């Protein structure tokens with residue numbers, strides 16, 4: 174986990190290199206959509222990732238909606254990529270891939286986040302692409318079980334590996350437009366992705382073979398519009414820049430009819446969040462914005478955990494965790510505690526039994542301390 178954190182925190186790319194590479198990549202009238210990331214597996218990485226979820230207790234909920242538990246679904250890399258992933262129908266024409274609640278490990282092999290797709294009479298819109306090119310292809314096989322409509326859009330809610338690394342499976346199909354935040358372009362050209370791919374190749378070699386980073390065609394955020402609307406086959410998808418609360422750039426999507434709100438990692442259901450890569454103070458502000466902007470939402474689909482119906486307790490739970498942790502670390506800083514002491518005193522017993530607490534909490538506390546300490550010095 175610490176290694177994983179380090180990888181995420183590696184410096185952002187040089188703007189100049191970015192601009193240059195961007196120029197080369199778009200030298201023709203056609204926008205290049207995929208970049209081969211040709212790195213060797215990181216030596217010695219990922220040994221601990223072979224363990225984690227207990228594969229001896231497989232579980233698959235019958236229903237995804239409001240399910241109190243997430244699946245324990247083992248991915249066998251020996252299965253052909255033409256084998257469909259399991260999926261759930263959560264609303265008319267709307268389907269959901271229910272990821273394991275775990276860090277990426279040797280059991281879920283990158284199926285530790287959610288994704289979904291919506292079928293219309295004029296084509297399919299896909300939301301997120303799971304954690305490896307292999308899983309992206311197995312998503313595609315599942316979509317093909319439901320419909321032979323062409324894939325028209327892939328919306329990448331943010332460029333964390335568990336949502337983004339399967340994207341090439343879709344981007345390389347003819348006629349697919351990829352929508353994401355401008356931060357996804359930065360990430361695709363960054364040294365961070367090189368490290369992350371090298372790391373993942375060490376323990377998911379078959380699934381990460383021929384990995385390519387997808388450069389989106391339609392951008393939100395940064396210098397681009399903050400909203401983008403897709404009208405497809407009688408359905409409307411309003412896609413919004415939701416800032417950088419969790420990554421270099423996050424999106425949410427509102428689907429109508431049905432009032433379905435795809436919130437990505439702005440709220441976590443049934444697990445503790447990871448807050449080491451976004452902007453701490455944006456989390457609560459963006460959650461306020463979410464509830465204010467979509468008062469008629471009837472179904473919320475998170476990036477992790479079960480889709481939920483109103484009043485969406487997952488938002489309050491994620492919020493309470495972030496707020497309590499921030500308050501606790503603030504108090505420690507006021508008392509002049511060291512980083513080590515503050516992290517040692519940051520336990521939140523209320524969340525101790527929530528999945529991923531043990532894995533994420535100390536890292537989250539560490540991150541919050543560094544953010545608040547920096548702010549203290551800046552005053």
Ligand SMILES: [Zn+2]
Pocket residue numbers: 286333335336438476477
């Ligand atoms: Zn995620």
